[in-house]
Amino acid sequence: MATKSSSYAAMIKAEATRLGFFQCGIARAAFLEEEAPRLENWLKQNAHGEMAYMENHFDKRLDPRLLVPGARSVISLALNYYTDQKQEDPEAPKISKYAFGTDYHTVIKEKLFALLDFIRQNIGDVDGRAFVDSAPVMDKAWAKRAGLGWQGKNSNLISQKKGSFFFLAELIIDLELDYDEAFQNDHCGSCTRCIDACPTDAIAQPYVVDGSRCISYLTIELKNEIPAAFKGKMDNWVFGCDICQDVCPWNRFSTVHQEQAFRPADGLLNMSREQISEITEDVFRKVFKGSAVKRTKFSGLQRNIDFLRETD
Incomplete structure (x- = not known):
């Protein structure tokens, strides 16, 4: 006999699918005990570079109940953004696939608010917050706990069904639900393709990315000049980087997204x-206009283009 918590969970997952998410898993809101020492060590090694915000709200990153008082459940959601479309000029400065269309923050927030409204309309007075890469939430850790996949050697979450070209998002709510089993297995095996392919040696060791060396960080998060040490190592990227995902064998299972908002901008x-x-x-x-590329501002993109030009 179905309990309220199991029927609610099934209802939420069905609506998440209707909204376009290809995976939805639910974990109990609790302290991330395993991740605490890893995060502390990563910060001590200055692997976050100039991303000072990573040092803020340390406790909140590890405990969702500090973000949403009375939180009982973390609903993890995955939205596919894979496309087989490419920039036509093979010599053009490269832009990451995820930035071809409308900024994912905007697209996913809309879906999350719709899901939260659905929960309130069909279940009752539920308190909660939506998160898309913009608050101290360890999305990959929660996705793993919710059974969505495992963290690969490039630190991205990998799904056996879809590879890794997807966004993660969360709803943290104060409703007790049925919880999914955490994903236990690691299916990277002895493969080191992502480590071997990274031109800046950002994957310092398996499962640990030195953010300060990552091309995505250098072209987006870094606000100062790109260090000269990276000249000739940027592989023509000016916004983000897809290298470690493009070489991942699991991405042979990627399928083209059906999200209209992610269609490449005209021109x-x-x-x-x-x-x-x-x-x-x-x-x-x-x-x-409306793209994630606006995060760099025109001046940032110009800096990245100039850096590539210096190494031509």
């Missing part, structure tokens, strides 16, 4: 090397 994929290299602020605003 983006056919921009030539010259057009991107000589982009003006007006063109930047037009092509990247």
